[in-house]
Amino acid sequence: MVLYLIGLGLGNVEDITVRGLKIVKQCAKVYLEAYTSILCYGLETKQLEEFYEREVIIADRDLVENLADTLLEEAKDLDVALLVVGDPFGATTHADLVLRAKSSGVEVKVVHNVSILNAVGCCGLQLYSFGETVSIVMWTENWQPDSFYDKISANRQHGLHTLCLLDIKTKEQSVENLIKGRKIYEPPRYLTCSEAASQLIKILERKSEMGIIPAYDENTKVVALARVGWDDQKIVYCTLKELSTEVDMGPPLHSLIIPGPQTHPMELELLETFAYKK
Amino acid sequence: MVLYLIGLGLGNVEDITVRGLKIVKQCAKVYLEAYTSILCYGLETKQLEEFYEREVIIADRDLVENLADTLLEEAKDLDVALLVVGDPFGATTHADLVLRAKSSGVEVKVVHNVSILNAVGCCGLQLYSFGETVSIVMWTENWQPDSFYDKISANRQHGLHTLCLLDIKTKEQSVENLIKGRKIYEPPRYLTCSEAASQLIKILERKSEMGIIPAYDENTKVVALARVGWDDQKIVYCTLKELSTEVDMGPPLHSLIIPGPQTHPMELELLETFAYKK
Numbered sequence: 001m002v003l004y005l006i007g008l009g010l011g012n013v014e015d016i017t018v019r020g021l022k023i024v025k026q027c028a029k030v031y032l033e034a035y036t037s038i039l040c041y042g043l044e045t046k047q048l049e050e051f052y053e054r055e056v057i058i059a060d061r062d063l064v065e066n067l068a069d070t071l072l073e074e075a076k077d078l079d080v081a082l083l084v085v086g087d088p089f090g091a092t093t094h095a096d097l098v099l100r101a102k103s104s105g106v107e108v109k110v111v112h113n114v115s116i117l118n119a120v121g122c123c124g125l126q127l128y129s130f131g132e133t134v135s136i137v138m139w140t141e142n143w144q145p146d147s148f149y150d151k152i153s154a155n156r157q158h159g160l161h162t163l164c165l166l167d168i169k170t171k172e173q174s175v176e177n178l179i180k181g182r183k184i185y186e187p188p189r190y191l192t193c194s195e196a197a198s199q200l201i202k203i204l205e206r207k208s209e210m211g212i213i214p215a216y217d218e219n220t221k222v223v224a225l226a227r228v229g230w231d232d233q234k235i236v237y238c239t240l241k242e243l244s245t246e247v248d249m250g251p252p253l254h255s256l257i258i259p260g261p262q263t264h265p266m267e268l269e270l271l272e273t274f275a276y277k278k
Numbered sequence: 279m280v281l282y283l284i285g286l287g288l289g290n291v292e293d294i295t296v297r298g299l300k301i302v303k304q305c306a307k308v309y310l311e312a313y314t315s316i317l318c319y320g321l322e323t324k325q326l327e328e329f330y331e332r333e334v335i336i337a338d339r340d341l342v343e344n345l346a347d348t349l350l351e352e353a354k355d356l357d358v359a360l361l362v363v364g365d366p367f368g369a370t371t372h373a374d375l376v377l378r379a380k381s382s383g384v385e386v387k388v389v390h391n392v393s394i395l396n397a398v399g400c401c402g403l404q405l406y407s408f409g410e411t412v413s414i415v416m417w418t419e420n421w422q423p424d425s426f427y428d429k430i431s432a433n434r435q436h437g438l439h440t441l442c443l444l445d446i447k448t449k450e451q452s453v454e455n456l457i458k459g460r461k462i463y464e465p466p467r468y469l470t471c472s473e474a475a476s477q478l479i480k481i482l483e484r485k486s487e488m489g490i491i492p493a494y495d496e497n498t499k500v501v502a503l504a505r506v507g508w509d510d511q512k513i514v515y516c517t518l519k520e521l522s523t524e525v526d527m528g529p530p531l532h533s534l535i536i537p538g539p540q541t542h543p544m545e546l547e548l549l550e551t552f553a554y555k556k
Contacts, residue, residue, distance in 0.1 A: 002412075003343045007392065007464060009295060009390065010390060012297060012347050013296075014295065014296040014297035015296070015299065015390075016295065016296055017287060017292065017294065017295050017296070017391075018291075018292040018293070018294055018295070018296060018299055019292035019293060022292065025447050033302050033403035083459055085400065087396050088396070088399075088400075089396070089397070089399025089405065090399065090405060095331075095545065095547070096404050096544065098402075098548060099499055099544075099547055099548055099551070102551055110507075111498055112288060112293075112392035112397045112400075113287075113295075113391070113392050114285065114365055114392050114393075114396075115392075115396045116406075117395075117396050118367070118368055118392070118393045118396045119367070119397060119403055121365065121366075121367025121391045122366075122367050122388055122390075124373050124376075127367065127368060127395055127411070128395075128410065128411045130397065130408060130410070130411075131409050131412060131436075131438070132406065132407060132408070132409060132438055133405070133408075133437070135406075151386045151477075154436055154461050156411075158410070158432055158436075160409070160410055164391070167316055173446050175309060180506050190362050229390050237464075257426050266373050266374065266377075267373065269373070269377055269396065270373045270377055273377070273380055
């Protein structure tokens with residue numbers, strides 16, 4: 001039988017493709033991958049189940065460790081679907097699962113969908129001209145990694161834009177709950193554009209202190225994006241400083257783009273329509 | 279009223295999203311953008327019209343010049359849809375149309391879909407680790423540009439993969455038909471992976487003659503992709519030389535990836551499942 005990997009797109013139940021929906025309705029079992037909170041993507045299990053008219057099994061952190069085993073075992077006798085927010089080969093690759101399926105002799109079919117990696121084209125920047133994508137993690141007092149800086153810097157040196165995916169923390173446990181082994185989780189947290197901008201400015205200061213000429217400064221104009229593809233999508237073109245201090249992008253999910261040093265006139269013209277201060 | 283830009287995904291009529299299909303059925307007029315032959319993407323107008331139960335107006339080269347005017351004029355009074363293969367902000371940006379809509383006071387809504395830019399993740403290479411995308415044009419005897427070489431080279435220097443989109447020529451006119459002003463077009467032609475590989479090897483030879491150490495050689499392993507997302511999708515991992523001389527990827531559309539010099543072990547493991555010579 002077949003293991004289907006089906007992309008759900010950007011967070012509206014109706015963003016699934018017609019083909020994807022048909023397959024979901026035919027599969028014997030339907031799993032929804034939820035490494036990160038699906039609520040961040042605007043999806044609720046009940047809403048999905050009503051739309052699909054099918055039971056949807058949430059593969060959250062507790063289940064995920066054994067998910068591949070379960071899927072591959074079941075797919076020997078049944079058609080099984082794994083639903084994935086975005087595209088199955090988008091921000092999270094499912095290479096491991098596909099490899100294991102191949103070696104178990106389970107056929108895998110993929111139903112692609114849009115991922116944030118190409119949806120950000122809506123701001124006007126050419127997807128052609130993006131360099132390596134980076135992930136910005138949520139800093140704590142004692143853990144402030146900045147390895148993404150070098151990638152942003154290299155992209156800018158080559159005139160390329162950088163898409164920054166912002167951290168999501170779900171199913172965190174308080175120290176007390178962790179010690180006591182209680183499966184009680186803190187509410188999900190997500191890195192906002194403003195927080196990411198503050199971190200980027202902080203890195204800037206550190207580089208300057210080290211005598212390094214930074215790849216950008218606090219007046220560098222960036223593109224903040226929130227809830228891309230949703231009805232209340234928000235895009236703001238502003239300086240890093242404005243983003244860190246004044247601009248509120250609202251509810252999650254947020255993404256951030258550091259454009260290359262030269263933007264094409266046509267890119268710029270569309271960006272300017274999203275300008276914070278016109 | 280609203281001008282909808284609706285992505286059709288990778289070439290199966292059912293690759294439209296549920297939301298996209300709903301909108302198409304509601305719009306007063308439905309246009310299909312066909313700068314390039316939609317047949318290359320496996321779509322036929324009649325098939326689309328049957329699926330949508332709507333008339334679909336083909337915006338081919340003759341219409342395209344005035345398309346924006348038509349769409350914006352009509353969208354003042356009607357809901358109008360422009361269907362686009364892939365994602366509306368994928369390989370071709372619709373920035374110009376969006377800009378003109380904004381200045382005419384026409385509301386634009388976008389229904390995203392997968393584009394080849396993220397669908398290629400199915401070969402196992404991390405989309406994160408791609409650099410700038412390049413377009414490889416079809417060489418003629420007297421016109422053999424190679425500016426994409428520098429971009430591939432820069433990407434490889436930074437350990438990044440390069441997606442090469444391959445040229446499509448549609449609605450070419452013979453010199454005779456052009457002179458006589460006859461709108462008779464040659465059959466569409468598309469650059470194959472093998473032809474692109476031959477061009478890349480030719481560039482290699484030129485660079486060597488100039489004393490430049492090339493960024494890759496004919497034994498560099500590349501990823502050839504054909505008909506991504508279709509039932510007969512084909513992926514082959516082989517050397518540039520094998521691709522130029524032995525490997526036949528079949529019907530269009532083809533894409534080519536030049537991986538970075540180091541591939542992650544997990545990437546490599548999945549690539550190896552597509553190996554030409556196992």
